Amino acid sequence: ILNVEQSPQSLHVQEGDSTNFTCSFPSSNFYALHWYRWETAKSPEALFVMTLNGDEKKKGRISATLNTKEGYSYLYIKGSQPEDSATYLCAFIISGTYKYIFGTGTRLKVLA
Amino acid sequence: SAVISQKPSRDICQRGTSLTIQCQVDSQVTMMFWYRQQPGQSLTLIATANQGSEATYESGFVIDKFPISRPNLTFSTLTVSNMSPEDSSIYLCSVRTGLDYGYTFGSGTRLTVV
Numbered sequence A: 001i002l003n004v005e006q007s008p009q010s011l012h013v014q015e016g017d018s019t020n021f022t023c024s025f026p027s028s029n030f031y032a033l034h035w036y037r038w039e040t041a042k043s044p045e046a047l048f049v050m051t052l053n054g055d056e057k058k059k060g061r062i063s064a065t066l067n068t069k070e071g072y073s074y075l076y077i078k079g080s081q082p083e084d085s086a087t088y089l090c091a092f093i094i095s096g097t098y099k100y101i102f103g104t105g106t107r108l109k110v111l112a
Numbered sequence B: 001s002a003v004i005s006q007k008p009s010r011d012i013c014q015r016g017t018s019l020t021i022q023c024q025v026d027s028q029v030t031m032m033f034w035y036r037q038q039p040g041q042s043l044t045l046i047a048t049a050n051q052g053s054e055a056t057y058e059s060g061f062v063i064d065k066f067p068i069s070r071p072n073l074t075f076s077t078l079t080v081s082n083m084s085p086e087d088s089s090i091y092l093c094s095v096r097t098g099l100d101y102g103y104t105f106g107s108g109t110r111l112t113v114v
Helices: none
Strands: A005-007 A010-014 A019-024 A030-038 A045-050 A056-059 A062-067 A072-077 A086-094 A100-102 A106-111 B004-007 B010-013 B019-025 B031-037 B044-050 B068-072 B075-080 B089-096 B103-105 B109-113
Touching: A005 A086, A010 A019, A019 A086, A019 A106, A030 A072, A045 A056, A045 A062, A072 A086, B004 B089, B019 B089, B031 B075, B044 B068, B044 B075, B075 B089
Parallel strands: A010 A106, B010 B109
Antiparallel strands: A005 A019, A019 A072, A030 A045, A030 A086, A056 A062, A062 A072, A086 A100, A086 A106, B004 B019, B019 B075, B031 B044, B031 B089, B068 B075, B089 B103, B089 B109
8 A cells, every 4th residue: 555644744834934834745657756735625736746866846926846755745834824824745656557546634723 | 637527516415315526527538537525535536437338446435436427528416325324435537637747636526414
């Protein structure tokens, strides 16, 4: 059974703080890793698609890194804002089958 | 990317009843995917809906409990049958815009079974 784990499960930060969380995945059979942001009552929105070991992607104040050899990805948010409050999901895509395995998500609450 | 309209957005249902969730895509897609997220759990694939053929169900999910229709390339329904409180979840439909682009999701149906 392939497991994708995210930590922490939830966290609260103050507006302006920077934060990061982790997605751990199997280091074998790797095709790609996706990050999504899921706000309450909205559709999950794709943030990053990461495919190569050492990848670093950035979108505004949010960035992500990828280490396929050790099986982890970090998502960073710089200067958190209340609108960043959401659940952040990672999804591991299995090489060959292209099946997606989602993590349980990290629920972020940014306090004004 | 595709836009998906999903309804209902939420419902509270009595145990033993059934609920049908609808998804409409603004473009033609070959495959549509139905996911469930139970409280505290990860998004789990229920089945893949193919137009013109029976849906393909993942391990642990059966057609009698989650019948799916796919009458054309832009529409699909998922029915949650004979519901119990354990079926309380968020149900999402999605389409894959490409392995390099990830999924596009509907806005979800939050189901509570009492």
